[in-house]
Amino acid sequence: EVQLVESGGGLVQPGGSLRLSCVASGFTFSDPFMDWVRQAPGKGLEWVGRIRTKPHSYITDYAASVKGRFSISRDDSRNSLYLQMDSLKTEDTAVYYCARNWNHALDYWGQGTLVTVSS
Amino acid sequence: EIVLTQSPGTLSLSPGERATLSCRASQSLAGSYLMWYQQKPGQAPRLVIFGDSSRGPGIPDRFSGSGSGTDFTLNIYRLEPEDFAVYYCQQYGGSTGTTFGQGTKVEIK
Numbered sequence: 001e002v003q004l005v006e007s008g009g010g011l012v013q014p015g016g017s018l019r020l021s022c023v024a025s026g027f028t029f030s031d032p033f034m035d036w037v038r039q040a041p042g043k044g045l046e047w048v049g050r051i052r053t054k055p056h057s058y059i060t061d062y063a064a065s066v067k068g069r070f071s072i073s074r075d076d077s078r079n080s081l082y083l084q085m086d087s088l089k090t091e092d093t094a095v096y097y098c099a100r101n102w103n104h105a106l107d108y109w110g111q112g113t114l115v116t117v118s119s
Numbered sequence: 120e121i122v123l124t125q126s127p128g129t130l131s132l133s134p135g136e137r138a139t140l141s142c143r144a145s146q147s148l149a150g151s152y153l154m155w156y157q158q159k160p161g162q163a164p165r166l167v168i169f170g171d172s173s174r175g176p177g178i179p180d181r182f183s184g185s186g187s188g189t190d191f192t193l194n195i196y197r198l199e200p201e202d203f204a205v206y207y208c209q210q211y212g213g214s215t216g217t218t219f220g221q222g223t224k225v226e227i228k
Contacts, residue, residue: 035217037164045156045164045207047217061214064120097163104211105154105169107176112163 009113022098033101038094123220142208
C-alpha cells in the first residue's frame with residue numbers, strides 16, 4: 001500500500017523558516033518525480049514545486065510565488081522528500097501536501113501538514 | 120503560465136443524476152497532460168482522471184473524462200452520495216510548472 005506521511009508543520013513568524021518532511025512507503029521511492037502542493041484555508045489547490053529523479057539530475061521546478069524562497073530535496077536512501085521554506089510570508093499559510101508524480105499525474109497524496117505563518 | 124478556468128463554480132444535483140464539469144485552458148494542452156481530482160472536506164485530493172482519460176486508483180467507471188486542445192470535460196454518470204465533493208482540473212506544464220483550476224463544487228440539491 002502506497003503511503004505518504006508529511007510532518008514538520010507548525011506556527012512560524014513572518015520571515016522565519018520551516019522544513020517539511022514526507023516519508024514514503026509502499027513503492028520504490030527513487031522511481032517517480034515528487035511534488036508539493038498547498039492549500040490555503042478555504043481556498044483551492046496551488047502547486048508549489050517538483051523534484052525529478054536521479055536519472056534526471058534531481059532537477060527542481062517551482063511556482064513563481066515560492067521561487068527563491070523554497071527548496072525541494074529528496075533522500076532516496078531514506079524514502080524521504082523535503083521542503084525547505086525560508087523567508088516565510090503570511091500568505092504561505094496553508095496545508096502542504098506531498099504527492100507522487102506518476103507520468104504527470106499526482107496519483108497518491110499525503111494527509112497534509114498545516115503551516116501557519118503569523119506573528 | 121497556462122490558466123485553467125472551471126465551470127460552473129457550483130453544480131447542484133440529485134443522486135442518480137449526471138454531472139458535467141468543464142475545464143478550459145488558456146492555451147492548447149497535450150492530451151495526456153490534463154488531470155482531474157476529487158477533494159472532500161478535511162481530506163487530501165484524490166486522482167480521478169489522468170492521461171488518455173484513464174481512471175485513478177479505485178475510481179469507479181461512472182467517472183469519464185474527455186476533451187482535447189483547450190476544452191476538457193469530466194462526466195459523472197449516476198451520481199452517488201460519495202461523489203459530492205469539489206473537483207479540480209490540473210495541467211502538467213513540465214518545467215514551466217503545473218496549474219490547477221479554481222474548482223467546481225458538486226453539491227446535493
